[in-house]
Amino acid sequence: MYKLLLCVRYLRTRYIALASIISVMLGVATMIVVNSVMAGFTTEMRDRLHNFLADVVIESRGTQGIPDAERQMAIVQKAAGQYIAAMTPTIEIPGMMTFTDPYSGQTYTTTVQMQGIDPVGKANVGPLQDYLDSYNPTVEDGVVLKPALRKNDAPLGWNLTAEGAEHRRLVQERQKLYQQDQPGAASDDFPPASDSPAVSKPDAEPQKNAVTAPAEISEPVFDSEVPAEGPEPEANASPVDGETSISETQQTPAADPGVEMSEGDEFLYAAPSVQKVGEPLPARVYIGEGLISFLVRDPDTGKQQKVMMVQPGDDVILSTVTAGRSPEVTKFQATVVDSFRSGMSEYDSSIVLMNLEALQKYRGMERGNWITSIHMRLKNYADAPAVLAALEREFEPGTVTIRTWEEKQGLLLSAVEVETAILNVLLFLIIAVAGFGILAIFYMIVVEKTRDIGILKSLGASSSGVMSIFLSYGLGLGIVGSTAGVVIGLLFVRYINEIEDGLSWVTGRKVFDEKIYYFFEIPTYVNPWMVFSVAAGAIAIAVLASILPARRAARLHPVRALRFE
């Protein structure tokens, strides 16, 4: 009883103990804040990775893919249909993308990961619509600069927005005028000689290349005739000189448009509208924002600004390899319909989403409906192991790889885990430092209380009783410090964005720039178990640190303690 009473009294009357409490509190609060923000980032990152990847992915081992998407999906449905909420066939293939920056006139070529998708199917396995720029308003510093171009309920598809179509028309008309000004020159001037043969080759071989051609190619024929019409859908991407040259060289195969038209019917978009000004090409893409934009710091305001080098309505050149035993390089033009931003820069700076049918055509996969992967979303992700097992029984070994998104991104996820673990060890050292502070302060308090210890012993208190006073003192201090730390930490996490605003205001520069992270708010995730273990760890350290002083107190000789001045 006296132990508790004295312990509480010492806590209330020793202001020096406040220093220990504060150090414990700060350590605990720091750990909670850092862990919550880290966990927030991790969770957010996992979500983004996950959303773009779908829950489970079946991939063919080789780039030629697997035949008959419908049949494969039927197999999947039969094997694990009860777990699966949605699935969509996909073609994934690396490639290159070439585009021209309208500002500098430079031509850029980057490697990309092309994904042939059905947008509706893709949206069923992941939130595609949320990522497409045309469905999202342009927001800067919390102010909506431009409302979303498409309504939220507008169906997903490969059509240009009104703005994109207008842009395309204008560009084509400008191109038209430019070509009229310099007849003949426009095409031949820029393109390096090597370009044209390279281009013409792929055209010649597979039919699908020929299929692309019609739209583009038919146009230049009219060049001279109709000035008002910006005929060349491809030339539109005005600066892309390569493209103009392509169109020119392709004129020959385009000679019999009728054939191509009929084939083009297979495309939703193909033939009838081809002639119209501003009509996009059959191959259409959503491009990852990171591929076609860069950040510039405005010298006046110091703000980061995003500059888009390619706009919806422009064309880009894509090249990849055909399927089949001896892959050939294939090259085609595609109209940019939209750009997307998933928030994972890894994806945003490498992925080009394309209409599945067109990609199948260009890669020679349309006959037999070949695909390379099936993405599926499960009703409950916890069933993933069962699904994997069921699917592995169905598919012949060696033909496909079946993985969850976590397995696909295993390296990245485990890297983040290791990072978090190391950070936690380092942060716990902060609390250990607080522990040594407690040790020192307790020694002082024991010295200060020497006489009281003597008195207690003269009244019959046992050594273990005296020891437990100081142990429970340490415990109490740890509990108070951790509780305060938990409260402060949680409040900090709760109001972290307000605090960030305040800090930005005080320091005059943005502490957390949402343009870098694509987060409008600092994401946080408070794991109750984490909070509990941090608090428990801090309390344990406080008790451990008080063991030595408590033992010293317990061993004091009563007479010497009483005589202590």
Next chain:
Amino acid sequence: MKCVSGKRLSMNTRMNSQGCIQEPAMAETLKMTQPLISAEAISKSYFKGQHKVPVLRGAGMTAQRGEFISVIGQSGSGKSTLLHVMGLLDSPDVGEVILDGTRIDNLNQAARDQLRNHVFGFIFQFYHLLPELSLLENVMTPLMIRHSFLGFWKKRREFRDAAMNMIEQVGLGHRIRHRPSELSGGEMQRGAIARALVAKPEILLADEPTGNLDAATGAGIMELLNRLNQEQKLTIVMVTHDESIAAQAHRTVRLVEGRIQGVAWEDAA
């Protein structure tokens, strides 16, 4: 309430379950034959660095039940050490402390702690009240030490009344909520006496109880001690260096350089 095991200490006659109050009938018969406490041939040295400093050189004394004895001597004569050895705060190098016929100086630590709590009451020159506690809490401290948390909680009213009663006896009923720092020296010493007595000890060991007080206040304390001795037949061993204070006891033991010089019988004050 738990007393020290009577068998072990051979004190079965003196302890009952209620606060270890001795039974007078038994005490009368033993009174002449056996002293309540005796210290026999106590030697004790301290080390100051490398040097051994002898404090007690074979000193001894006895106290009968109900006796009021003063131990007088110069500073450094070892009188406080003798008191500490008798009260089990210190152990002798040589010699024995016998309580009611049982040697107690060689008991284990737990038994010594128990004896200090049950049998001895201490008062000191510098009062030694705990500064963080109020007067009432200070007085209740020995009871808190004696009982577990639950045991104390169950009987807290009873203990509180006992402490209040004791505080009333020493005349501090109006100051129970005060901290020691808010009390005068005399009041603190009265508080210390109340604390020493609340546990119903058999022997009160007083180490210069008036040493830090002015004459008038000291006289008041002495009066209180005498009253307790007479009314409650409390055995008191008091250490002092003041002849006039010592003279108020039944008998005086004189310590010179760690030895007993002579035993002088005096009239009770």
